[in-house]
Amino acid sequence: MVCVAFGAFMASLDGSIVNVSLPTIARVFRLGSGEAASVILSYLLSLSGCLLIFGRLGDVAGKRRVFLWGQGVFLLGSLACGLAPGLASLVAARFFQGVGGAMLTVSSYALISQVAPRDLLGWGIGILTTAVGLGATLGAPLGGFLTDWFSWRWVFYINLPVGAVSLYASHAYLQREGADRSPLDLRGLLRRFDVPGALFSFLGILLLVFGLNRGREEGWTSPLILGSLLGAGIALGLFALAERRHPEPLLDRELLGRRGFRVPVLGSLPGYLFIGGNTLLLPFFLQGAKGLSAQGCGFAMLLFSGVYMLLSGVGGRTSDRISPRILCAVSQVGAAGCCVLFASTLHVPGLLFPLLFLVGLGVANGFFYPPMGNLVLGGVPPEMRGSASGIFSVANRVCLTLGVCLYEALFSQWAPGGIEAPASALAGFRAAYLVAAALFVVGALWILLVPGKDALASTSPPSP
Incomplete structure (x- = not known):
């Protein structure tokens, strides 16, 4: 349970720890406030767009497996962020890191229900919620300390030793249940998994969150925002059509x-x-x-x-x-x-x-x-x-x-x-x-x- 809560803590921490270092990043790379904000937005967009996909993937391929993959992706993304030589590479690395954050976020809640006994499920979720809240609360002061005393790059490097320990402990102590007990069959997984639905949902949610997030700054009637919201509507409409046709849709009809x-x-x-x-x-x-x-x-x-x-x-x-x-x-x-x-x-x-x-x-x-x-x-x-x-x-x-x-x-x-x-x-x-x-x-x-x-x-x- 501690391993799962710590993974959720890392994803939550990284959602807020970068905010306070943005002025320093903007000064180093000579950016405007809008360009600097893309470092935050890229993480938010990839995280939001991938939640539905990795939630379903956890049911098909195994929740423990997705959780471990998420820790690995998150660590690689953190390393790439710390090494980024410019804005474009930093935004791309943050987007990749957000994919790992989505895997950690969605699989942690599913895993906590697997590792906690049914009569202690609420207690397990309470621990997980506390970890998420702690990550969000500590992000700003910890980010400020690391930026002032070391470098803005340490906002990302700090994840490496901590995440490595968490990955080792999770691999060693999280038990295999359900789909995690079976060997991974990539061909079979691709045949079963709703790939068109995953693509349409990712694009639709990404455009929707982008439009809602940037609407106040860009103006709700600006071509960028109107195009984003229109594109989101089209992509989500195609997603709904794809779900009706796929035998194992991303949105489980029985669940809904x-x-x-x-x-x-x-x-x-x-x-x-x-x-x-x-x-x-x-x-x-x-x-x-x-x-x-x-x-x-x-x-x-x-x-x-x-x-x-x-x-x-x-x-x-x-x-x-x-x-x-x-x-x-x-x-x-x-x-x-x-x-x-x-x-x-x-x-x-x-x-x-x-x-x-x-x-x-x-x-x-x-x-x-x-x-x-x-x-x-x-x-x-x-x-x-x-x-x-x-x-x-x-x-x-x-x-x-x-x-x-x-x-x-x-x-x-x-x-x-x-x-x-x-x-x-x-x-x-x-x-x-x-x-x-x-x-x-x-x-x-x-x-x-x-x-x-x-x-x-x-x-x-x-x-x-």
């Missing part, structure tokens, strides 16, 4: 037909939309309305991360004893209450209510995301958990990006004067967080539609 999987995935979307939106809006509020410095804002938001990480293991373990759907529903109602409190006290001087909001949100998330993982993976058979993890991860990634667009649009609609006009800005923040509260309530009611454990065990998916 399971109510115990479909309902919680949809019920989790308000939470991921809010993470994306809150990450955008809250720093503007803390710095613009409350006068905090960037460092002070970072420390305030660290309070949320700390509470969330501390309670993730508790939330996961509790979901092994209490119905995870009840925990998820109650947690979303709690998050809605936090948003209402925050929206109602925006005008109150001081930091008491923003800090209470961050603590309350950390508690709600700690008792939501690990139980949600338990609910999603516990509702499908072990041989489908790679695909389930892939679908769940893709939905989350898209919603994180879409949440930025949604909440920015809400803020702009209700704050025409922008952040510079205090009264207008408060109206924008209030509207955004009240909409978030409403979405959380809808999500809570939706999650209650998930069948109980007895129903999950006895209900078979509908026939095609």
Whole structure:
């Protein structure tokens, strides 16, 4: 379990550790901010585009095998990033590293359900969630330390000794289960695997995430963004056609037909939309309305991360004893209450209510995301958990990006004067967080539609 959590930690860490070194990279290579941002975007695009593919591949070729491959690819990508002589090679290496990150991310959630006993699945997912949160939290300070004291290249080189130890331990201690016990038959794998679906899904998700990610900077009506979103629609349409024709599609029809999987995935979307939106809006509020410095804002938001990480293991373990759907529903109602409190006290001087909001949100998330993982993976058979993890991860990634667009649009609609006009800005923040509260309530009611454990065990998916 530790090996799996450490792999997920590495992938999460590398998603944030590079951000703080971007100014140094831009100065060394004489880049503009847009060019430097491509170092981040290339990793995000390849990771998002590959999640669905490697989730399915884990079910077919073996979850342990994909996890080990992912560690190897991630290490090679890290080495290539550290050695990169210029921007083009660095972006290409980051794209390759993102492929390894996708393999680690999606296979870790599927593997944790394999190495943890069924009655401890929530606890295992809680440990994994804590590792992911720790990686995201440590990324910025560790990246700053390595860049200041050594070189920006050590942001990538640090992965090599740590990853090598992790790869050795994973190979030695992760047991072979299911498809991992059989020798790898590449010809048979290529015959069975949905290659057209993989290509169309990769292209569609990549273009969709790119369009959503760059829309605010480039302009939603710019040819680049319109072309990306149109291309995404065409590619995803071709993907849907390919899935109908392939005997073993990337999107398992039996999996999608399971109510115990479909309902919680949809019920989790308000939470991921809010993470994306809150990450955008809250720093503007803390710095613009409350006068905090960037460092002070970072420390305030660290309070949320700390509470969330501390309670993730508790939330996961509790979901092994209490119905995870009840925990998820109650947690979303709690998050809605936090948003209402925050929206109602925006005008109150001081930091008491923003800090209470961050603590309350950390508690709600700690008792939501690990139980949600338990609910999603516990509702499908072990041989489908790679695909389930892939679908769940893709939905989350898209919603994180879409949440930025949604909440920015809400803020702009209700704050025409922008952040510079205090009264207008408060109206924008209030509207955004009240909409978030409403979405959380809808999500809570939706999650209650998930069948109980007895129903999950006895209900078979509908026939095609």
